[in-house]
Amino acid sequence: MLDIKYIRDNLDQVEAALATRGSEISLEGFRELDKRRRSLLTESENLKALKNSVSEEISRVKDKSTVKDKIAEMKDVSVRIKTLDDELKVVEEEFAAILMTLPNLPHPTAPIGRSEADNMVVRKWGTLPEMNFEPKSHWDIGESLGILDFERAAKITGARFCLYKGAGARLERALINFMLELHTNEHGYVEVLPPFMVNRASMTGTGQLPKFEEDLFRLADPDFLLIPTAEVPVTNIHRDEILKKSDLPICYAAYTPCFRREAGSYGKDTRGLIRQHQFNKVELVRFVHPEKSQAELENLTGHAEKVLQLLELPYRVLNLCTGDIGFSSCKTFDLEVWLPGQGQYREISSCSSFADFQARRASIRYREEEKSKPEFVHTLNGSGLAVGRTVVAILENYQQADGSVVIPSVLRPYMGGLERIEKVPA
RNA sequence: GGAGGGGUGUCCGAGAGGUCGAAGGUGACAGACUCGAAAUCUGUUGUGGGGCAACUCACCCAGGGUUCGAAUCCCUGCCCCUCCGCCA
Numbered sequence: 001m002l003d004i005k006y007i008r009d010n011l012d013q014v015e016a017a018l019a020t021r022g023s024e025i026s027l028e029g030f031r032e033l034d035k036r037r038r039s040l041l042t043e044s045e046n047l048k049a050l051k052n053s054v055s056e057e058i059s060r061v062k063d064k065s066t067v068k069d070k071i072a073e074m075k076d077v078s079v080r081i082k083t084l085d086d087e088l089k090v091v092e093e094e095f096a097a098i099l100m101t102l103p104n105l106p107h108p109t110a111p112i113g114r115s116e117a118d119n120m121v122v123r124k125w126g127t128l129p130e131m132n133f134e135p136k137s138h139w140d141i142g143e144s145l146g147i148l149d150f151e152r153a154a155k156i157t158g159a160r161f162c163l164y165k166g167a168g169a170r171l172e173r174a175l176i177n178f179m180l181e182l183h184t185n186e187h188g189y190v191e192v193l194p195p196f197m198v199n200r201a202s203m204t205g206t207g208q209l210p211k212f213e214e215d216l217f218r219l220a221d222p223d224f225l226l227i228p229t230a231e232v233p234v235t236n237i238h239r240d241e242i243l244k245k246s247d248l249p250i251c252y253a254a255y256t257p258c259f260r261r262e263a264g265s266y267g268k269d270t271r272g273l274i275r276q277h278q279f280n281k282v283e284l285v286r287f288v289h290p291e292k293s294q295a296e297l298e299n300l301t302g303h304a305e306k307v308l309q310l311l312e313l314p315y316r317v318l319n320l321c322t323g324d325i326g327f328s329s330c331k332t333f334d335l336e337v338w339l340p341g342q343g344q345y346r347e348i349s350s351c352s353s354f355a356d357f358q359a360r361r362a363s364i365r366y367r368e369e370e371k372s373k374p375e376f377v378h379t380l381n382g383s384g385l386a387v388g389r390t391v392v393a394i395l396e397n398y399q400q401a402d403g404s405v406v407i408p409s410v411l412r413p414y415m416g417g418l419e420r421i422e423k424v425p426a
Numbered sequence: 427g428g429a430g431g432g433g434u435g436u437c438c439g440a441g442a443g444g445u446c447g448a449a450g451g452u453g454a455c456a457g458a459c460u461c462g463a464a465a466u467c468u469g470u471u472g473u474g475g476g477g478c479a480a481c482u483c484a485c486c487c488a489g490g491g492u493u494c495g496a497a498u499c500c501c502u503g504c505c506c507c508u509c510c511g512c513c514a
Contacts, residue, residue: 041476045483052483055495059444067494074494242473370455371471 001361002102008034017105020112020322025102033095040091044084051077100204101211104357106322107331109294113321119334120321125305126314128338129397136403137341138395139272142168144403145423148273159270160262160277162388167421171394171407172280174414175387176255179282179307183384187303189253189284194233196256197224202236205362207328207354217259217277226259230283231381238287239362242374248366249296250287253384255280273388274346280387286380287364290356293378294331297353301333304349304384311408313393314338316345330355333382337389341396348389351382 007014011027018025054074061067106112111120142148147168153161164172183189203209203225208216217226227233234254243250258281269275284303288296301317308315320332329352336345356376359365365374398406404422407415 038476041483045476048483051494056445058494064494071494076494078494374473 001099001357002105003356003360004034004099007102014105018103020106021103021325022114022323030095030098033091033098037088037091037095040084040088044081044088047077047081047084051081097210100361103327104330104354106325107294107353107355109319110325110331111319111321114323115321116324118321119324120319122317122319122333124314124316125309126312126338128314129340131340131399131401133401135340135343135396136399137272138339138392141341141395141399141403141405142273145405145421147171147421150271158277160275162273162276166424167415167418168391170415170418171391171411171421172387174411175390176280176282177414178411179384179387180253180255182307182310183253183282183284183303187251187253187284187306189251189303192234192237192252192254194230194237194254194256195227196233196259197226198233198236199224202232202239205239206232206235206358207361208232211327214263215261217261227256228260229258229381229383230254230256230281231285234283234285235358235364235379235381236362238364241364243287243364243366243377245289245366245368248287248289248377249292252285253282254285255282257281273392276388279389282384282387284351284382284384287377288380289366290375290378293353293355293380296378296380297331297333297351300380300382301335301351304335304351304382307385307390308335308337308348310410311390311394313390313397313408315348326350326352328352328354328357330357335385337393339393339396340399346389346392347386348393349383349385352380354379354381 002014007027007030011031015025015027051074054070054077058064058067058070058074064071111118113119139148139150143150145167147165149163149165150161153163156163180191184191197219200209200223203216208225208228216228219225233256234252237252238250257278259278262275262277265275273279284300286296286300305315305317315335315337318334318336320334325332332350332352334347335349335351337348338344339346355378358379359376364377364379366377367374394408394411395405398408400406400420404420406420407418412419
């Protein structure tokens with residue numbers, strides 16, 4: 001959520017900044033409702049002040065029969081207040097509806113552009129593997145090794161699910177453990193294991209609601225939603241809290257499965273693990289002092305990169321352009337890993353700074369001084385990494401001519417020393 | 427799922443239709459005393475909205491209702507605790 005006062009005072013600049021995201025957003029409705037809201041508020045509050053003072057007078061009188069006319073008058077005032085408040089409620093709901101659907105303002109260092117074609121390559125790491133054979137896709141590798149079974153997953157549930165088996169299941173688990181150990185031991189994160197379903201307030205706090213409900217899986221009875229990313233439960237850990245300045249930065253690493261409807265992506269990445277309704281992810285979340293958020297974004301991105309470096313997977317870092325950054329984000333670095341089977345780089349991590357956008361929605365604050373007014377923290381998060389896509393990258397980059405896949409050396413301790421996945425005779 | 431008991435300020439805890447934004451204690455901060463500290467004493471100490479300001483409005487889990495007036499009464503929901511059942 002954006003700062004109401006800031007929008008009010010900088011209407012044109014805000015409109016211009018939002019326009020760089022690609023869709024024209026008029027703030028005329030905002031301006032109108034804001035005016036209306038404030039005038040109703042003043043009117044109602046003046047009547048309330050009157051009611052309060054007269055009611056106090058009444059309370060001091062012993063013989064109520066002498067103030068009959070005042071009581072009657074206040075009864076009338078109460079009715080008028082109620083009418084005004086009802087009207088105000090409608091206006092505020094409309095106002096909030098606008099406010100909650102305005103995306104964050106892009107950071108000045110986010111390149112201006114319309115689509116992913118305008119994203120800026122910041123750096124590249126690693127060398128692309130040289131193969132003297134035609135690299136296979138991970139689904140072919142996984143199926144022929146008997147470690148990924150998409151057909152049976154479709155039987156069990158439906159499209160965009162996968163059944164991992166044997167060394168495949170173990171590889172997934174090894175990666176989760178490896179990533180969590182790295183971030184907790186080397187990068188200073190506290191491990192958390194949050195609920196995988198959340199309420200609407202949490203989804204609203206991080207920005208998934210009200211705008212993106214169609215991307216979420218919803219439970220029928222309690223009105224809970226399956227998390228599309230650990231960002232939601234983990235950022236909401238501190239919703240409606242005032243944090244101690246000395247506790248910042250607060251850093252959490254969380255493994256969770258993620259559930260996404262993938263509405264609107266029909267026909268995209270229909271094969272393989274790239275786009276699934278359920279996938280595992282290790283997520284990094286940081287609550288930081290507002291002045292530090294830019295530097296913290298570099299830190300966070302570095303932590304995600306470290307995973308790829310240790311796995312020796314070649315990747316590049318993109319500074320996403322204004323047209324491509326997410327709704328709540330003001331700046332995002334995407335990590336894209338090289339996939340020989342596809343002959344292209346694909347997103348494996350997205351590291352974002354939200355500035356105070358989520359903190360304002362979720363009311364997450366700190367005090368600069370012991371006695372000073374609470375101020376909003378800045379929140380950041382990034383995948384460290386998407387586990388399923390990491391499996392994809394390992395299968396495709398470490399594939400051998402004979403169809404086997406070598407396990408990256410840092411993972412072997414997590415795989416019981418296994419060095420290579422080979423076909424198990426059926 | 428059944429039966430009870432609760433949700434008040436940093437925390438504990440009073441309150442029970444009017445003078446309550448809320449007693450008392452505790453914690454924190456400032457000052458006095460002290461060479462310094464402890465103890466003691468004094469003062470300050472919630473959040474959000476509107477207003478240039480004086481000031482004002484709202485908030486005692488949340489949302490409705492009754493009333494001139496509600497933390498206090500009524501309804502609904504959420505959460506916590508105890509017992510029974512069920513269950514990993």
